Amino acid sequence: MGFKEIRDAAIKALQEGRVQAEERADMTEKNLLKTGEVSAEEVIKMLKQTRGNQHEVSPHHVVPDIEVHVCKPKVDNEFWYIKFYFIEPDCTFISVHKSRKSGKVARK
Amino acid sequence: MNFYKEGDHSKAVCAHCKKVVPTTFKVRRAGIRDGTVTHSVPDILVSVCDECDRTLAVPQQSFAAVAEIKKKSAKKSVDVRVPRHLLDVLNNSITALGIELTSDMPSILLKLFIADIASSPAMQKRLKKNLQSDLLAGGFKKQCRMSIKVNDSLNDQISELLKTWKINKTELIDATVIEIEKDILNAPESERAQAIRNTLIAVG
Numbered sequence: 001m002g003f004k005e006i007r008d009a010a011i012k013a014l015q016e017g018r019v020q021a022e023e024r025a026d027m028t029e030k031n032l033l034k035t036g037e038v039s040a041e042e043v044i045k046m047l048k049q050t051r052g053n054q055h056e057v058s059p060h061h062v063v064p065d066i067e068v069h070v071c072k073p074k075v076d077n078e079f080w081y082i083k084f085y086f087i088e089p090d091c092t093f094i095s096v097h098k099s100r101k102s103g104k105v106a107r108k
Numbered sequence: 109m110n111f112y113k114e115g116d117h118s119k120a121v122c123a124h125c126k127k128v129v130p131t132t133f134k135v136r137r138a139g140i141r142d143g144t145v146t147h148s149v150p151d152i153l154v155s156v157c158d159e160c161d162r163t164l165a166v167p168q169q170s171f172a173a174v175a176e177i178k179k180k181s182a183k184k185s186v187d188v189r190v191p192r193h194l195l196d197v198l199n200n201s202i203t204a205l206g207i208e209l210t211s212d213m214p215s216i217l218l219k220l221f222i223a224d225i226a227s228s229p230a231m232q233k234r235l236k237k238n239l240q241s242d243l244l245a246g247g248f249k250k251q252c253r254m255s256i257k258v259n260d261s262l263n264d265q266i267s268e269l270l271k272t273w274k275i276n277k278t279e280l281i282d283a284t285v286i287e288i289e290k291d292i293l294n295a296p297e298s299e300r301a302q303a304i305r306n307t308l309i310a311v312g
Contacts, residue, residue, distance in 0.1 A: 017109035
């Protein structure tokens with residue numbers, strides 16, 4: 001799947017309530033979607049504002065076969081860090097938080 | 109919106125089993141780590157590993173319950189020590205209104221009155237006079253600890269009252285209890301007491 005398909009699939013999952021958040025009781029929570037500090041609608045807005053060069057893919061640290069997507073959009077002058085992956089039919093969010101770094105991803 | 113039910117099945121990555129595992133949704137307590145503090149979220153639906161029984165994920169429908177706990181924990185608290193008989197004044201004021209006494213009702217009543225005092229110059233002028241009440245005279249011990257959770261708005265109002273009237277938190281609570289004694293305990297049928305009663309029923 002290309003970036004737009006990935007983004008649209010994540011947005012669809014958020015709209016349909018087919019989202020899960022990883023439970024990480026041993027780590028400081030970085031998922032503001034899970035804690036209600038950011039709404040699903042706000043994440044959808046951020047994803048819609050993410051450009052192709054603000055998206056990157058990496059293997060999941062536990063199951064490398066799973067592609068983890070990182071979106072780093074700039075919304076209202078702030079950079080955000082949104083990390084998720086798909087295990088059909090759901091989309092699992094690992095992180096949703098502000099970032100101090102620019103969202104642009106270097107292309108090889 | 110999709111809603112999972114207890115007993116429904118899904119899949120998730122299990123860091124312990126190191127693979128994608130089948131999961132079952134169960135009602136459990138979950139922990140949200142915030143720096144060095146872990147907030148406990150009771151009785152929410154979570155996705156549990158069928159192989160190792162560890163909690164792996166929280167579904168979207170449970171985010172609101174997580175948010176509620178996070179929001180509560182963000183509240184500031186006003187901690188004071190009060191003598192037992194002032195707690196009795198609060199408790200008896202509540203029962204005088206015909207309301208069942210629950211553990212959080214005294215602090216709700218106090219917060220209602222503090223908010224009223226903050227918006228009423230007439231009540232503010234009585235604060236110092238209230239501190240001269242017989243109920244506050246004598247060599248009693250302040251044995252009971254009260255922790256009152258307040259939102260930012262009420263916390264700001266309390267700070268303003270303390271600054272304006274040059275009193276401390278304990279004195280503000282003492283004076284407020286005396287105000288409650290006069291307005292509620294001594295006049296439970298008054299229009300004001302009944303208005304407070306209705307508010308307590310709604311929010312308690």
